[in-house]
Amino acid sequence: MRAACSECGIQTSLSPMQYSCSCGGLLQVIHAASEPDTDKLKRIFHERRSERNTLYASGVWRYKELIAPDLPDHMIVCKNEGNTGMYQSESLTEYAGVRGLSLKAQSENPSGSFKDNGMTAAVSHGRWLGYDRFACSSTGNTSSSLAMYAALAGVKSIVLVPDRDVSAGKVLQTLAYGADLCTFRGTYDDGIRFLQENAEELGLYVCNSINPLRIEGQKSIIYEIAQELDWKLPDWIVLPGGALSNAAALGRGLQDLFSLGFIERLPQVAVVQAEGASPFHRMVASMRCSGNNGLPPCIEFHSEQQPQTRASALNIGNPPSWRKALRTLTLTQGTTVSVSDQEIMEAKAYIDRSGIGCEPASAAALAGLRKLVRQGDVHPEQTAVCILTGNMLKDTDAISEYHLRNDPSSALRNTMRQVDLIYEAFQ
Structure with missing residues (x-):
């Protein structure tokens, strides 16, 4: 490869x-330069959706020809990842302010986040190369995904997690899967830097978004969305941006689909960051203020030394994939937006109340879409898909804070009530 x-x-x-x-x-x-038979691949991908208990039942490996065709099947570590639901809600569509809205719930993946789409490819590739120690720096979702796939493969996972601003639920999930979990003073970015400098000498296979196989696996998210919509994508794809691996993978997948003739046009992509951790948005906004609407790839990027947001998965000040994410915006004539923690938590409450549910970082997508409509960047007659990246149980503290704390800004706050078990109490 x-x-x-x-x-x-x-x-x-x-x-x-x-x-x-x-x-x-x-x-x-x-990938090989050969021209694939797109119509034939569409038929194959359609037939594989009925597979059960095989490699091709996976929502990632269904598209193996476009992800890692040379990877031997017997080396692939798979847990039927992908195949996540795509939901519509009248109340959320009205809340966002668009004509049509779907939510792609990557939160339904085996470890509870979109990371599984890329992790199955990364761990499988590392296993093929003969590695037995796999590592990552993480704010939570990457760590639990790696720990799960490493346990499935029977190899060791070494996880570096900052000692603050990380969801306890994600840390406990990582521990339960058996990872060697190491907390450290510093940020996600410090952990990435350490791995880049020392992985080769330590014999570690790094599974963060700097790994190109992670990006290849995550392309399957847009493949699945396109297939579910009969290869006709909406006007906008909106997603949260932390490390920006998903934005990078989305662009790579869209480029594949368009150049190979699976889709006739490209949607626009919107990357949403939290106000307290928005270096990518600030860069793009600055470029646009300077008249650089073409978003040239060679520009200066300023990281944030102390990012701070309640949406812990977005708490990244130096996203490794920012250049690739910028290419995604250039390719799709896309945009960025930042939203406050209050906007994120309000959007989360609406998603939870709709019966879908998500962690705070996921809700940034809906909050961002709503803001883009109000700013005039997205027209109310347009359609969109928001990608929900993590399960609502990834951060139960956020649920407690929103519903059990007496905060008047929590518009959808729900409380418990104590009752006597008598008929009149339930009339």
Whole structure:
């Protein structure tokens, strides 16, 4: 398997594993230059949706020809990931202010987040290369996903987690799967830096978004959305942006679908960040204020040293995939927006009350779409898909804070009541 630098284009082998080029650019997998039969692949992908208890029952490996065709089937570590629901809600559509809205609940993945789509590909590739120690830096979702797949594969996972602003539920999930969980003073970005500098010497296979196989696996999210909509995508795809791996993968997947003829047009992509952790949004907004609406790829990026948001999965000040995410915006004529923690928690309450549910970071997508409509960036007659990235039980503290604390700003606050078990109490 080979890769090319996303910045300078120099090609290299992925055996032994590499993550970045000497120029500093991240690598991306190179697929064979042959022209696939798109109509034939559509039929194959459709037939595989009826598979049960096979590799192709996976919502990732259903698209193996477009993700990792050379990876031997017997090396793949799979847990029927993907196949997540896509839901419509009249109340949420009205709340967002658009003509049509669907929510893709990646929160229904086996470990409870979208990370599983990429992690199955990364761990499978590392296993093929012969690694027995897999590592990541994480604010929670990556760690629990890696720990789960490592346990399935019978290999060791080493997880670096900041000692603050991380959901206890995610940490406990990671521990339960048997990871060697190491907390440290610092941020997610410090953990990534450590792994980049020491992984090779320590014999670690890194499973963060700097890993090009992670991005290949996560492409399947947009493949699934497109297939579920009969290969006709909406006007907008809206997603939260933390490390920006999902935005990078989305762009790569959309480029594949368009260039191979699966879709006739590209949707616009909106990346939503929390106000307290929005270096990518600030950069894009600054470029637009300067008249650079074309979003050139070579610009200056300023990280945030102390990001701070209640949506812990977005608490990243130096997202590794920002250049790839910028290319996604350029490709799709997309945009960014930042939302407050209060806007995030209100949107979460609406999603929860609709019966779908999500963690705070996921709700940023709906909050961002609502704000973009109010700003005039999204027209009310347009349609959208919001990607929900994590399960509501990933952060139960957020639920407690919203519903059990006497805060007048919690518009959908729900409380418990104590009753006597008598008929009159329930009339």
